[in-house]
Amino acid sequence: MNGMIRKQFLRITVCLMLVLTMSVTILQEPVQAAGTTSGFTTDLVDLSRSATFRTYARAGKGGVGFIGTSLGAPEGAAIYIEDGRNTCSGKYIYKVFYEGRSWTIYASDVVDLKDTAxxxxxxxxxxxxxxxxxxxxxxxxxxxxxxxxxxxxxxxxxxxxxxxxxxxxxxxxxxxxxxxxxxxxxxxxxxxxxxxxxxxxxxxxxxxxxxSDIGIRSQQDIKQAKKAGLTYKGFLCYYGVPAGDCEKYFQ
Structure with missing residues (x-):
């Protein structure tokens, strides 16, 4: 009986160690990349395609955290505001751009709102x-x-x-x-x-x-196809090239 309990305890211990090891392995890099210091990186987050700004602000004291992530911007950083809305909890949030990427922040975390030029x-x-x-x-x-x-x-x-x-x-x-x-x-x-x-x-x-005027994935497909000497235009049109425009990409 004691032997069975000992084996079960050992099995549970090993499982816990594996879970902890996997957690450290998976989370280590993003955690190191996160923070509100000037040295953090957002490379793990996809770029937004484009945006136009009419308002900007500064990250407030201690920096600003991006909602739903462990990333943020350092105190004093320029944050470009695209739009804002109230939440059900009564807080006001902004959709913002920072380092070429779109984020959501609490409005209370930024200061010194100004118009862009x-x-x-x-x-x-x-x-x-x-x-x-x-x-x-x-x-x-x-x-x-x-x-x-x-x-x-x-x-x-x-x-x-x-x-x-x-x-x-x-x-x-x-x-x-x-x-x-x-x-x-x-x-x-x-x-x-x-x-x-x-x-x-x-x-x-x-x-x-x-x-011009097609998606980045289609642009990459077409460049790779041209480099490889492929001429099957119909296949590439399937990937988003505007109808009737396929010929111009292979002139």
């Missing part, structure tokens, strides 16, 4: 079109290399990197309509949602502009 960009566009001449893009480009998708670029109301000037973010593969490719040494002038903006020139990929 979006209105500046909007009225600059209206001023240029004052005489009825529509601002038109001359070229199309993609953000970055679609085969290296874990990157994003910010779009600014003026050709200067400041938190206030940042009015949008776009991930690799997003289509950019270019007004002036060489606005100056570092910047290109673009149209973003019908508004004039500016983006760093090294963000733009003109060689793959034929892949």
């Amino acid at each position: 979006y209105s500046t960009a909007y009225y600059a566009t209206l001023k240029r079109e004052k005489n009825g001449k529509k601002v038109k893009a001359k070229k199309t480009a993609l953000i970055g290399d679609v085969m290296d998708p874990l990157h994003y670029c910010n779009i600014y109301a003026k050709p200067k990197v400041t938190d206030e000037n940042c009015i949008a973010t776009a991930a690799v593969g997003e289509t950019i309509y270019v007004i002036r490719e060489n606005y100056n040494e570092k910047w290109a002038e673009i149209l973003w949602g019908g508004v004039i903006g500016y983006i760093k020139k090294d963000c733009l990929n003109y060689a793959d502009s034929y892949l």
Whole structure:
């Protein structure tokens, strides 16, 4: 009887040790990546495709935590606000962007809400079109290399990197309509949602502009197919290429 109890106790002990070992193995990396310090990483979270910002705030004292995750942003970090709503519990939450990704936070965790320079960009566009001449893009480009998708670029109301000037973010593969490719040494002038903006020139990929306006997965499929010399267009159209447009990707 004692022997059976001893064996059962040993079995339970071993099982508990295995569970603890698996927990440490699985959770170790995300826990190390989490936090509200400047050195944390969000690499384990998917990039959002794009967003436009009209308001931003600062992470409050002690930083801000992202709801439903163990990640956060350090105190004083710029947090871009997309929209907000009340919860059933009576708390107000924001949908925000930080490091190219979408999060949800409690409104009470941020301070110093301000407008971005979006209105500046909007009225600059209206001023240029004052005489009825529509601002038109001359070229199309993609953000970055679609085969290296874990990157994003910010779009600014003026050709200067400041938190206030940042009015949008776009991930690799997003289509950019270019007004002036060489606005100056570092910047290109673009149209973003019908508004004039500016983006760093090294963000733009003109060689793959034929892949504009389709999803990142389809862009990758088409590039791989071209590299392999495949010509079965129907298969690739199934993956999201707009109907009737398949031919242009294989010219």
